[in-house]
Amino acid sequence: MSIQYKKYTSVKKYIERKSRTKFIQSFHSNKLTLIRGALIVGLAPKAHLKLTKELIDWKISTIVAFINDTSPFEIQNADELEMSERVTVAYFIGMVFAQIHMQKKYQVRHMEHLKSSGITAKSRVKDKKNPDLWGYNPKKKKSYLVEAKGSTVPTDYFDNDKIRKAEKQLNAITEIQYSSPGGTLIFNKASSNLKKIIIATHPNLNKEIMQHVIDPIKEEDKIIKINGDELVYKHYSHLIKFIKSGESKSIELEKLPGLKFRVVDYISLNCSIGVLEEIYNLLEHITEKDNITEEDIRNVSTEINKFLDNIDDYFIGTSEFKDFSIGIDGVLVFNKDLN
Structure with missing residues (x-):
């Protein structure tokens, strides 16, 4: 089984449909990996406090119900949902597949939802724009801001307006301040250690799961503060x-x-x-x-x-x-x- 994806160097290149390579890329995965991603990915600010068996049942059942374990994976049963139900399923699938992509392709072990308690943001602009996830690869000394988008509607490409919105959410952040036992690490564009990524997951016209991985390049002035011990604890708790x-x-x-x-x-x-x-x-x-x-x-x-x-x-x-x-x-x- 596999997950297909295309990469783009900017939102502009995505809208022009100019991916880095002419060919669709892919990486190996299986249904158990999707279940693993569903268990770990963050959906709520206080999800680390406790996930009941009923909530875990919902997470796993959502993957089983709507992802067919063919190769490549395919969307299934979504046509039977009404619109608000499709939105919920699409958001969750987008988060799960983004989490898997970041572990597989960027070797990011732990990711935290930026709405989690304990994360603070400071900005001259009073806005609520934040991307979904942040993670750190300690071996490469690089960090990653990720905006995950999902859809259950079969189409060749993800909606351009939603990609532009994702770009704005990512571009609001200029710096991550990551506190660890060794001190505070600073991640920003000037240090070339903060990468911003849009991962848009949706079925193509054959209902095969496709990911579009896009690198926005602009930024504003919001700074996010993250505690490293808290991030890792919440990942497992x-x-x-x-x-x-x-x-x-x-x-x-x-x-x-x-x-x-x-x-x-x-x-x-x-x-x-x-x-x-x-x-x-x-x-x-x-x-x-x-x-x-x-x-x-x-x-x-x-x-x-x-x-x-x-x-x-x-x-x-x-x-x-x-x-x-x-x-x-x-x-x-x-x-x-x-x-």
Whole structure:
């Protein structure tokens, strides 16, 4: 199975339909990867506090109901929805596929929704324009602002007006100030370490999922402040709470020797969901607290990224088979029959 995409150097080039290459590009993925993306991607400012089983059911069921696991993936059943329902499904699918693209093509482990609590913005312009997601690749020392767009309507290209709106949302941001245990890192155009990306996901006329990946180039003057420990903690906390709420177990998989995972069964889809046990053990006791302080999560980002750096090469060529999918963040989804 695969996800198709085209890349453009600017919104102008997109509107002119001049992609970087004449050919459609693609990368391998599978249905379990889509489920993994659905579990992790942020939809609400307080999603990290708790995701109930009912909400997780909704996330996974949405992917199963509307994405056909052909190669390439295809949209299905959307024609049966009325317009407001289609908008909800389109937004969610756009976020999930953008999350997967950023992990696959830009090696961004952790992304945070910019409406999350704890993120502050300052600007001379009193506006509410913000893109959807921000993430950081510590190996490349680069960060990424992402505006995710989605549609369930089959067409050759995503709507130009919606792409222009996405450009405005991205262009509102000029700088990210990322606080970490080692100090504050500054990401901006002058330092060449802040990249802005529009990822528009929709079905083409054959109902095959297509992504248009576009690099806007303008900017304004809003500065976003992000706490690195908080970003990484929120990435995992709701998943760890879900695992704790069930009959979890520690396992090793034959195809991933030397790694232990803490998993819980998701019986309705005959699959299991989990995370690397090292990450689970580090965060599990913190998730039990009602009020998390900066001291509680101090150095979480450093410790988890250091651990993942040490096993990063392990994921090359092993991240996806037919019966399992593991992300570069250590989140795992696999068919129960595999264990």
